Amino acid sequence: MATRLFSRSKIPILASIVLQNLTKNPSKNFSFLAFKPKSPIVDFVAHEPILGLRQYHDGRPRGSLWRGKKLIGKEALFVILGLKRFKDDEEKLQKFIKTHVLRLLKMDIVAVLIELERQEETILAVKIFDIIRKQDWYQPDAYIYKDLIIALARTGKMNEAMQVWESMRKEDLFPDSQTYTEVIRGFLKDGSPADAMNIYEDMIKSPDPPEELPFRILLKGLLPHPLLRSKVKKDFEELFPEKHAYDPPEEIFGKL
Template sequence: MATRSFLKQWKILHQASVFQGTCMRTSNPMEHASTSLTLRPTFVRVSKCNSFEMASCFRHYHDGRPRGPLWRGKKLIGKEALFVILGMKRFKDDEDKLHKFIATHGLRLLKMDMIAVLTELERQEHVSLALMMFKVMQKQDWYKPDAFLYKDLIIALARSKKMDEVLQLWESMRKENLFPDSQTYTEVIRGFLSSGSPADAMNVYEDMKNSPDPPDELPFRILLKGLLPHPILRNKVKQDFEEIFPDSNIYDPPQEIFGTR
């Protein structure tokens, strides 16, 4: 609109200057010179003003679409997947309506849309809904055991302190002969320790030692720190740590802190 207005004003001024020039050919040359001198500054001034307004109009122009990563991120999720995500969040407090909605709309999703729903619910920390979608995925014909699907969901549940659900997924994963990686062991051990379940943390630790992948130092150090109030369990982990990582050091705080000498 600003460009069209600028061109229209320029055309009017140009036609006026041509008309005045034609008229001045039959009039006094001095008057023609004085008229052209008075006309040029006006034309320059209008041109500068309109160009400034046009530039400012372009700067503030917005077509209503989202900008940047938000728009690109939304495009990665299909309309059907977004509809299911919004519906599950809407009926999350009504179990009957939630199950009916999933049976009506969730089961109709394609494989990639189901994975997109699962990933987005994990990102938004709706971990209970994500677990429900994962169970729906396990019943599909195309489903194959995947350690990475388990990993993301288990970590999301552990960070939300939903350790009962973590145990269910852990048992399901072991039945499918899948072993988690070091990051998954670390987050689950940290989750059990922070929730006050050192025995469950030790069970995960024993499972980690039987894993085909070599363990990392981080889950050991988290256990050594979290088991400070439990010296018997801590000494067992400490001995294993010294055998597996002989070149690493362990910080042992004074025993008087915990009342044992």
């Protein structure tokens, strides 16, 4: 109790001492106010969180759609949500496209396309891409084709992937090694080795030299098809003589 009383009485005692010193020599005692610390004082920004606590809601949407996608504008975000909402109703979807999608700016509609591919909404992405191709500012771009074809192949929509593929070739654009790899992988996963071989033949005739990865994908996927695999292996050994093509034991798949 005595300690508590003493602590309460310290403030008036200190205050009286300070007042007495100030009245005696004010200029000397005010010198401490002009003291400048050697290290700069850190300015605290009011909107930054303190100790990990957010002081206010900044108004941005929450969730996986927005995370890492700060460049997506509000209109583009609204369009993405609307397309997903009406994707099972063609009539409402077309109406939504006419009233909202067609008025988007160039960067917004491209952002919508990229985000739909990321979310594996590939059928909607194809519709948006068809709209982009009809715009006055559109110019053939191999990278836009590449991303869409790869997204379709990875989701198993090989028919749609080949339709986009044909459109790309009509615009005198050629796939790169990654595109060939994903389409070949997609056909093998789909159980269509003949279609995979057609893409392989197209790759061999491509102006760009083939890379190693598509060959290895084929060599692995064609294990149940020794005749097709032997052709790919022969081409692989001619193009990459320093590389080794792995052959599994004969008791698994027979003699290759």
